[in-house]
Amino acid sequence: MAETPPAPRRRDRAATRAALLDAARIRFAAQGFDGTGLREIAAQVGVDPALIARYFGSKRQLYAEAMHVEIPVGVAADPHRPVVSIADALLHDVVYQDWSAFGGEHPLLVMLRSAGHEAVRDQLRIQLCDGYLAEITDRLDGPDPALRAELIGALLIGMGVLRSVIGAPAMSGAPIDRTRVLAARMVDALT
Amino acid sequence: MAETPPAPRRRDRAATRAALLDAARIRFAAQGFDGTGLREIAAQVGVDPALIARYFGSKRQLYAEAMHVEIPVGVAADPHRPVVSIADALLHDVVYQDWSAFGGEHPLLVMLRSAGHEAVRDQLRIQLCDGYLAEITDRLDGPDPALRAELIGALLIGMGVLRSVIGAPAMSGAPIDRTRVLAARMVDALT
Amino acid sequence: MAETPPAPRRRDRAATRAALLDAARIRFAAQGFDGTGLREIAAQVGVDPALIARYFGSKRQLYAEAMHVEIPVGVAADPHRPVVSIADALLHDVVYQDWSAFGGEHPLLVMLRSAGHEAVRDQLRIQLCDGYLAEITDRLDGPDPALRAELIGALLIGMGVLRSVIGAPAMSGAPIDRTRVLAARMVDALT
Amino acid sequence: MAETPPAPRRRDRAATRAALLDAARIRFAAQGFDGTGLREIAAQVGVDPALIARYFGSKRQLYAEAMHVEIPVGVAADPHRPVVSIADALLHDVVYQDWSAFGGEHPLLVMLRSAGHEAVRDQLRIQLCDGYLAEITDRLDGPDPALRAELIGALLIGMGVLRSVIGAPAMSGAPIDRTRVLAARMVDALT
DNA sequence: TATGAATGAGCATTCATTCAT
DNA sequence: TATGAATGAATGCTCATTCAT
Numbered sequence: 001m002a003e004t005p006p007a008p009r010r011r012d013r014a015a016t017r018a019a020l021l022d023a024a025r026i027r028f029a030a031q032g033f034d035g036t037g038l039r040e041i042a043a044q045v046g047v048d049p050a051l052i053a054r055y056f057g058s059k060r061q062l063y064a065e066a067m068h069v070e071i072p073v074g075v076a077a078d079p080h081r082p083v084v085s086i087a088d089a090l091l092h093d094v095v096y097q098d099w100s101a102f103g104g105e106h107p108l109l110v111m112l113r114s115a116g117h118e119a120v121r122d123q124l125r126i127q128l129c130d131g132y133l134a135e136i137t138d139r140l141d142g143p144d145p146a147l148r149a150e151l152i153g154a155l156l157i158g159m160g161v162l163r164s165v166i167g168a169p170a171m172s173g174a175p176i177d178r179t180r181v182l183a184a185r186m187v188d189a190l191t
Numbered sequence: 192m193a194e195t196p197p198a199p200r201r202r203d204r205a206a207t208r209a210a211l212l213d214a215a216r217i218r219f220a221a222q223g224f225d226g227t228g229l230r231e232i233a234a235q236v237g238v239d240p241a242l243i244a245r246y247f248g249s250k251r252q253l254y255a256e257a258m259h260v261e262i263p264v265g266v267a268a269d270p271h272r273p274v275v276s277i278a279d280a281l282l283h284d285v286v287y288q289d290w291s292a293f294g295g296e297h298p299l300l301v302m303l304r305s306a307g308h309e310a311v312r313d314q315l316r317i318q319l320c321d322g323y324l325a326e327i328t329d330r331l332d333g334p335d336p337a338l339r340a341e342l343i344g345a346l347l348i349g350m351g352v353l354r355s356v357i358g359a360p361a362m363s364g365a366p367i368d369r370t371r372v373l374a375a376r377m378v379d380a381l382t
Numbered sequence: 383m384a385e386t387p388p389a390p391r392r393r394d395r396a397a398t399r400a401a402l403l404d405a406a407r408i409r410f411a412a413q414g415f416d417g418t419g420l421r422e423i424a425a426q427v428g429v430d431p432a433l434i435a436r437y438f439g440s441k442r443q444l445y446a447e448a449m450h451v452e453i454p455v456g457v458a459a460d461p462h463r464p465v466v467s468i469a470d471a472l473l474h475d476v477v478y479q480d481w482s483a484f485g486g487e488h489p490l491l492v493m494l495r496s497a498g499h500e501a502v503r504d505q506l507r508i509q510l511c512d513g514y515l516a517e518i519t520d521r522l523d524g525p526d527p528a529l530r531a532e533l534i535g536a537l538l539i540g541m542g543v544l545r546s547v548i549g550a551p552a553m554s555g556a557p558i559d560r561t562r563v564l565a566a567r568m569v570d571a572l573t
Numbered sequence: 574m575a576e577t578p579p580a581p582r583r584r585d586r587a588a589t590r591a592a593l594l595d596a597a598r599i600r601f602a603a604q605g606f607d608g609t610g611l612r613e614i615a616a617q618v619g620v621d622p623a624l625i626a627r628y629f630g631s632k633r634q635l636y637a638e639a640m641h642v643e644i645p646v647g648v649a650a651d652p653h654r655p656v657v658s659i660a661d662a663l664l665h666d667v668v669y670q671d672w673s674a675f676g677g678e679h680p681l682l683v684m685l686r687s688a689g690h691e692a693v694r695d696q697l698r699i700q701l702c703d704g705y706l707a708e709i710t711d712r713l714d715g716p717d718p719a720l721r722a723e724l725i726g727a728l729l730i731g732m733g734v735l736r737s738v739i740g741a742p743a744m745s746g747a748p749i750d751r752t753r754v755l756a757a758r759m760v761d762a763l764t
Numbered sequence: 765t766a767t768g769a770a771t772g773a774g775c776a777t778t779c780a781t782t783c784a785t
Numbered sequence: 786t787a788t789g790a791a792t793g794a795a796t797g798c799t800c801a802t803t804c805a806t
Contacts, residue, residue: 011769011805032307034225038797048771053798113307115356116223125357133359144369146361150353151373154362155342158349162341165306166316168324170337171345178335182342182381189380190373204786229780239788244781393784393790414689416607420776430792435777495689497738498605507739515741526751528743532735533755536744537724540731544723547688548698550706552719553727560717564724564763571762572755586765611801621767626802 017055019045022101024066025110029103033063033114063114064123067107071131083139087152087187088180090132095160096176109160128153140191148190155186208246210236213292215257216301220294224254224305254305255314258298262322274330278343278378279371281323286351287367300351319344331382339381346377399437401427404483406448407492411485415445415496445496446505449489453513465521469534469569470562472514477542478558491542510535522573530572537568590628592618595674597639598683602676606636606687636687637696640680644704656712660725660760661753663705668733669749682733701726713764721763728759 023044027036038059042049056062075089094106102110108128114120129150136149159179162168171179214235218227229250233240247253266280285297293301299319305311320341327340350370353359362370405426409418420441424431438444457471476488484492490510496502511532518531541561544550553561596617600609611632615622629635648662667679675683681701687693702723709722732752735741744752 013769016769032225032305034223035307037795039795047769049797050772050799051770054769059797112303112352112356115304116226121357125359128353128357129359144361144365144373147365147370148373150359150362151346151350151370151377153359154349154353155346155377156349157352158345158347159342161303161348161352162319162345165303166312166319168316168320168341168344170335171341174335174338179338179342182335182339185380186342186346186377189376228778230778241781241783241788245787250780395790398790414607414687416605417689419774421774429790431776432778432793433791436790441776494685494734494738495687497686498608503739507741510735510739511741526743526747526755529747529752530755532741532744533728533732533752533759535741536731536735537728537759538731539734540727540729541724543685543730543734544701544727547685548694548701550698550702550723550726552717553723556717556720561720561724564717564721567762568724568728568759571758610799612799623767623802623804627766632801 013055016045016047016051020047020052020055020062021066024062025102025107028063028066028114029105029110033059033117033120038062060119064119067111067123067127069107069127071135075132076135079139081139083136083152083191084184084187086136086139087156088184090136091156091159091180091183094132094156095163105164106160108157109164112157112161112165128157132156142191151190152187155183159183204246207236207238207242211238211243211246211253212257215253216293216298218294219254219257219305220296220298220301224250224308224311229253251308251310255310258302258314260298260318262326266323267326270330272330274327274343274382275375275378277327277330278347279375281327282347282350282371282374285323285347286354296355297351299348300355303348303352304356319348323347333382342381343378346374350374395437398427398429398433402429402434402437402444403448406444407484407489410445410448410496411487411492415441415499415502420444442501446501449493449505449509451489451509453517457514458517461521463521465518465534465573466566466569468518468521469538470566472518473538473541473562473565476514476538477545487546488542490539491546494539494543494547510539514538524573533572534569537565541565586628589618589620589624593620593625593628593635594639597635598675598680600676601636601639601687602678602683606632606690606693611635633690633692637692640684640696640700642680642700644708648705649708652712654712656709656725656764657757657760659709659712660729661757663709664729664732664753664756667705667729668736678737679733681730682737685730685734686738701730705729715764724763725760728756732756 020041023041024036027041027044030036038049038052041062042052052059052062056065072089072093075086075093094108097106099106108124111120111124111127115124133146133149133153136152137145140148142148159171163171211232214232215227218232218235221227229240229243232253233243243250243253247256263280263284266277266284285299288297289295290297299315302311302315302318306315324337324340324344327343328336331339333339350362354362402423405423406418409423409426412418420431420434423444424434434441434444438447454471454475457468457475476490479488481488490506493502493506493509497506515528515531515535518534519527522530524530541553545553593614596614597609600614600617603609611622611625614635615625625632625635629638645662645666648659648666667681670679671677672679681697684693684697684700688697706719706722706726709725710718713721715721732744736744
């Protein structure tokens with residue numbers, strides 16, 4: 001892991017910046033925005049807290065940059081790919097992918113934990129609606145494509161919430177395949 | 192309003208306690224656990240902040256008590272009521288009910304905003320899984336009833352998140368009936 | 383002195399407040415607004431720095447309140463008192479009075495040391511022009527009474543600056559009577 | 574403007590040094606010693622803040638050098654020039670001259686704004702007493718020439734303070750000639 | 765010679781809480 | 786029982802400065 005102190009990493013702006021982002025992701029995921037202090041992020045990297053202000057401007061901007069993720073290219077590749085396949089890819093991406101760099105969860109779920117802040121909610125909306133769901137909306141025929149896309153997104157987010165935020169027993173323990181089959185059935189019901 | 196200072200509410204322990212809970216619900220919902228100060232809650236009721244510690248022990252306990260809700264009796268009444276009807280009732284209860292006493296949202300969604308705190312996550316799990324979802328699980332036949340109940344819960348929670356936490360455009364703007372029909376279709380696909 | 387820690391002064395809001403103001407005057411006079419920390423003021427009184435925020439709201443407000451002085455009643459008493467007498471009284475008040483509670487200088491001169499802050503300049507203008515100089519203006523006949531009053535004020539302030547801010551040798555060392563006679567001659571030249 | 578970044582001024586030590594002094598004068602005058610950051614001075618010139626430490630040693634030394642001014646040669650030229658004429662020349666020099674390179678004020682008045690620092694007070698005393706006032710003292714006959722010179726200096730400084738630090742209404746607004754006539758009368762009363 | 769990464773001490777302010785009254 | 790004075794730790798952030806490069 002890049003965020004452990006062993007490597008002193010002296011005088012390397014890019015590496016220090018990256019290490020700060022890595023450390024920030026872990027702490028923000030575990031303790032939320034308010035529960036995380038800049039001092040502990042800096043301490044984890046082994047640098048002075050003032051560097052964070054220097055590199056990122058403010059705690060808010062550090063958070064925004066740490067939580068930013070690009071939509072995976074594979075998902076958006078084929079414009080004719082069926083919706084159920086897209087949804088399944090997103091389900092795997094959002095809920096079941098290995099997000100250990102973010103403390104084990106997709107940044108959308110991490111951000112949900114700090115959704116008391118309006119700026120965080122804004123970022124959530126942009127990354128979810130303008131990113132993931134736009135891909136689904138584009139591929140849906142029939143009435144209310146945006147609404148149906150959001151319902152799929154709601155299922156996705158809800159599954160993530162139950163699995164990794166709330167820790168609902170069945171969803172956390174059940175084999176992934178069984179769950180994906182059931183989720184796919186729900187998505188199919190919308191098309 | 193019970194929480195305005197004009198009425199001194201002198202020497203009425205029960206009424207003061209209730210007023211503190213009401214005020215706490217509003218502020219916690221609007222600003223989250225960390226964003227809300229005990230001073231402002233106390234000020235809204237017109238009492239000294241030390242009284243909160245006296246009545247509730249700590250901020251955390253005040254939060255827990257303020258966010259506690261009982262599952263509506265109507266939902267649990269008939270053990271033979273079909274799942275899709277239960278789910279629709281819960282959808283209405285959780286997502287579309289008037290929760291103005293909680294600042295406009297169901298406490299489950301309010302708590303999700305402060306899910307950075309482990310105690311809040313615990314309370315969420317207990318209220319959602321042991322409360323709402325148990326009712327659904329009991330009525331489901333076939334394999335994996337708990338998992339399917341959680342998927343329904345995921346859809347519910349996700350809809351609430353998109354509607355009132357994230358503010359997704361279609362779900363926030365669409366007429367409620369159209370949304371409920373689509374959600375019912377997803378639930379039906381599981382049975 | 384009320385600002386020494388010996389007396390614990392426990393649980394006495396008014397006394398603690400007054401002691402904080404006393405300590406603030408001394409430190410602000412000696413080191414200016416920016417050079418003085420709230421920590422040292424609080425330490426001098428023997429209380430926690432958080433009390434300052436509680437009692438005065440902010441460092442700026444503490445400063446404003448600490449530097450506020452009322453115009454001495456004796457000066458404004460007789461509306462027919464000649465200007466040269468008023469000026470002499472003010473000279474004694476502003477420059478030669480024992481202002482040891484303010485570290486040895488009139489608050490107007492103390493504030494001049496922190497005149498880099500606009501709020502301080504505003505307070506200076508209000509206390510000098512609307513306070514002291516208005517009394518002089520009212521008693522001046524002939525043209526430009528306000529301008530002549532301000533010239534008298536300029537002499538006063540300038541004498542204070544040379545004496546206690548700059549430490550000009552002659553004015554600091556000369557016997558007070560000789561200086562007052564000369565200053566009175568300058569004032570007389572304006573009437 | 575010499576202090577705008579467009580001109581890279583690469584590898585010209587003397588020009589960079591001068592540009593830093595120019596920028597420092599403007600900022601120190603506008604915001605005082607404490608209110609001015611080395612970063613903003615360096616940024617205005619377009620160089621790294623570390624250069625300031627390299628060229629001037631410290632912020633204090635940069636300030637001292639930036640605020641240093643020579644007494645105008647015209648004033649000291651004729652040893653038989655009458656005092657009232659010298660005083661008027663100084664009044665014009667100190668109070669009414671265009672000091673736009675210093676942000677619009679004579680450095681003595683600028684320094685008065687940062688007189689919370691002892692080093693600044695020392696510099697003030699040296700530049701005022703040993704510079705300007707020595708010229709006046711030399712030309713005064715009769716008793717206490719140094720004291721009378723300081724009283725003239727007090728009037729000068731006081732006028733500057735009221736005009737440009739405090740912003741006294743009459744002195745800031747009145748036509749310069751009327752003010753100079755009145756000031757000359759006060760000076761004459763001392764001879 | 766000069767850059768810019770990094771420092772560490774310092775700032776005012778906010779908070780839930782405690783304790784004497 | 787309840788008030789409110791007082792606490793002390795922690796917050797994000799700014800600063801002049803230093804030290805490798």
